[in-house]
Amino acid sequence: MDEPVKPQVIRRVGALLRAIAAAPTAGASTSDVARAAGLARPTAHRLLSSLAEEGLVDRDQKSGLWSLGPELYLLGSQAAGRYDITDLARDILRDLARETGESAFLSARRGDETVCVASEEGSFPLRSHVLHIGIRLPLGVASAGLVILSHLPDREIDEYLGRHELTAAWGSEHSTDGIRERIDATRLTGYCVNPGLLVEGSWGMGAAVFDAADQPAWALSLTGVESRFPETRRHELGELLLRQAHRLTQRLRRGR
Structure with a gap:
């Protein structure tokens, strides 16, 4: 049986993605993203790690900064024709x-x-x-x-x-x-x-x-x-x- 998706999780994911999008080009730290999204740092890190597995966000291995991932680019290119x-x-x-x-x-x-x-x-x-x-x-x-x-x-x-x-x-x-x-x-x-x-x-x-x-x-x-x-x-x-x-x-x- 599929596990129900909680609306709160969707809102948190949206807040994290928007926080990363608003960050400087180099990316944003976990603490900065958590603060901007209004989340506790451990919660933000857990969600960001899951998003990274799906290619929706990316993390620089040296700096630890988060940026939007390649999958979002592909999805965005599909939506661009409409919006x-x-x-x-x-x-x-x-x-x-x-x-x-x-x-x-x-x-x-x-x-x-x-x-x-x-x-x-x-x-x-x-x-x-x-x-x-x-x-x-x-x-x-x-x-x-x-x-x-x-x-x-x-x-x-x-x-x-x-x-x-x-x-x-x-x-x-x-x-x-x-x-x-x-x-x-x-x-x-x-x-x-x-x-x-x-x-x-x-x-x-x-x-x-x-x-x-x-x-x-x-x-x-x-x-x-x-x-x-x-x-x-x-x-x-x-x-x-x-x-x-x-x-x-x-x-x-x-x-x-």
Whole structure:
């Protein structure tokens, strides 16, 4: 008789894989992965060892650091045809970066988080380094997560905010009231503004990209230093983001 799989184990495995994915290129130690996943070190080590046997993670024999394994690459390549839109978005990111001088990003919604999946550096010499490919942030945090959350139905927003208390990790500006105020502002314009709430002086703006079911599944965003986002320019940048987000949405619906 097959042994039943406990949902808790699946959640722990997912947390471990995400923790390794967010680590530097060289990999992460067992202690660091356990801490990021919220697990005891012996539990993390036991699960990681089992994942290594399946090729889902790999461990450097010299450094002892964990990295994602070759089997995940093979599985990911199979899923890419359905979920990876970076090829369709590449020229749009280049256009955004060229027209604005700011760094442009594409983020995808993954449950209650966004993950940055592609980027294009702008020409302006001073840059914000808050975002990078692979970084995961909760919905409502940073411009991509805020604009996606803002376009969800009210019921889903209420449920999300009921599940998560963000101030401990992200500061008092990410209280429920603060997030709701920014959602209201985003719904008025269609685009969102993050006025340096993650790192002082580092601003961002975002616009949602919708899937075939008209759900906000991705976001385009621009980031840069505060001096590049005066009030007189924010409307211009917001309108540009909305146009390019609509362009990508239409391209996705055509399938090319």
